[in-house]
Amino acid sequence: MAEMKLTVLMDNNTYIDRYYLGEPAACYLLETGERTILLDTGYSACTLENARRMGGDLSRVTDIVLSHGHDDHTGGLLPFLSAFPQPVRLFAHPDAFLPKRFDGRSVGVPFDPAALPAHAELRLSRGPAELAPGVLFLGEIPRTNPLEAPPVGETLRGGTWEPDRLLDDTALALATKSGLFLLTGCSHAGICNMLQYALSLTGETRVAGVLGGLHLFESGPQLDFVLARLAQLGAKTLYPCHCTSLAVKHALCGAFDVHEVGVGLTLAL
Ligand SMILES: [Fe+2]
Numbered sequence: 001m002a003e004m005k006l007t008v009l010m011d012n013n014t015y016i017d018r019y020y021l022g023e024p025a026a027c028y029l030l031e032t033g034e035r036t037i038l039l040d041t042g043y044s045a046c047t048l049e050n051a052r053r054m055g056g057d058l059s060r061v062t063d064i065v066l067s068h069g070h071d072d073h074t075g076g077l078l079p080f081l082s083a084f085p086q087p088v089r090l091f092a093h094p095d096a097f098l099p100k101r102f103d104g105r106s107v108g109v110p111f112d113p114a115a116l117p118a119h120a121e122l123r124l125s126r127g128p129a130e131l132a133p134g135v136l137f138l139g140e141i142p143r144t145n146p147l148e149a150p151p152v153g154e155t156l157r158g159g160t161w162e163p164d165r166l167l168d169d170t171a172l173a174l175a176t177k178s179g180l181f182l183l184t185g186c187s188h189a190g191i192c193n194m195l196q197y198a199l200s201l202t203g204e205t206r207v208a209g210v211l212g213g214l215h216l217f218e219s220g221p222q223l224d225f226v227l228a229r230l231a232q233l234g235a236k237t238l239y240p241c242h243c244t245s246l247a248v249k250h251a252l253c254g255a256f257d258v259h260e261v262g263v264g265l266t267l268a269l
């Protein structure tokens with residue numbers, strides 16, 4: 001099984017005494033033997049500056065995956081494509097490019113997909129897609145657990161604004177020697193929905209870890225459900241970040257092996 005290296009290029013958190021840039025956004029670099037993959041692109045060109053400070057070579061990126069269309073995950077895409085001219089495959093759910101708004105503010109992909117340069121080969125997919133051996137784009141996540149995945153803002157579909165259920169929200173399932181490692185953007189689809197679906201798609205039963213935003217902020221029935229269901233699914237090691245509040249991290253710490261995430265974190269998977 002190929003080993004992979006995961007690097008957090010952008011997150012809300014920066015580590016003490018490590019001088020990278022933070023922003024309320026997400027970008028992860030995944031290096032496999034065959035492909036070099038970005039999951040999300042951050043909010044701005046700051047992601048590129050972080051990679052430069054880390055000595056990372058983004059000219060080797062072969063694939064970009066958009067976890068969903070929100071601008072804190074897609075705003076760095078055009079700066080990346082302007083700076084790096086190599087051909088890249090760009091994976092996303094078709095709904096990722098629908099207009100989105102929250103409290104009257106546009107929060108969708110901040111450019112027209114028609115503006116994508118020719119070296120970005122757009123691959124829209126509602127279903128799963130294997131990017132490389134052991135790297136699976138999950139596509140649309142079945143909403144199995146009704147307590148998860150409340151709508152966020154609105155999306156424009158067929159000329160009508162409707163509550164945005166973020167059907168575009170997805171994640172990467174990584175096959176590691178210790179089991180399935182799930183890499184999420186915001187988990188609008190529900191972290192348990194995602195993990196359950198990833199396990200069923202891959203046939204894996206062991207959960208090596210989960211890293212990413214959980215889109216959880218407060219105590220309540222949804223958090224209670226997540227704490228119980230994640231344990232049922234076999235999750236033990238968690239790297240909650242991005243859109244996960246301190247209160248939720250605190251609750252998770254009581255039940256799981258929780259690690260701090262910040263810009264510059266690297267994991268050998
Ligand atoms: Fe989001």
Ligand SMILES: [Fe+2]
Pocket residue numbers: 025026070072073185186213242243
């Ligand atoms: Fe986000």
